[in-house]
Amino acid sequence: MKITLYHSRWCPRCRQASGFLEQIGQSRGDLEIExxxxxxxxxxxxxxxxxxxxxxxxxxETLSGLTLSREAILAFLAKHASSxxxxxx
Numbered sequence: 001m002k003i004t005l006y007h008s009r010w011c012p013r014c015r016q017a018s019g020f021l022e023q024i025g026q027s028r029g030d031l032e033i034e035x036x037x038x039x040x041x042x043x044x045x046x047x048x049x050x051x052x053x054x055x056x057x058x059x060x061e062t063l064s065g066l067t068l069s070r071e072a073i074l075a076f077l078a079k080h081a082s083s084x085x086x087x088x089x
Contacts, residue, residue: 001081002032006048006055006064008039017054017068024073031077 005021007014018035025031038045038053048057055064056076063076 001030001058001077002034003056003058003077003080004034004036004048006036006038006045006050006053006057008037008053010039011053013067014054017056017073020068020070020073021056024070024077028077030081 003021005014005018007018009015021031021033025033036044038050045053049062050057050064052064052066054068055062056068056073057063058076058080061076061080063072065072
């Protein structure tokens with residue numbers, strides 16, 4: 001499963017969310033994380049609808065907030081893992 005993390009290397013909340021993703025990714029072999037630094041790619045973030053970081057996108061949906069807890073990230077991934085499993089191939 002591929003997700004995109006919109007972040008800034010200067011944002012402590014983004015570093016925390018990134019750490020959670022790294023931990024989760026180590027236990028899941030199917031997680032591919034694309035990282036987009038909004039300071040280097042602001043237009044890409046804006047066109048995607050990202051207005052707050054940290055933010056995760058997957059399957060056309062976005063999870064963002066002042067903080068992204070490990071539990072919120074796990075729930076977001078679980079939701080998209082189950083929807084990907086039921087999509088016709």
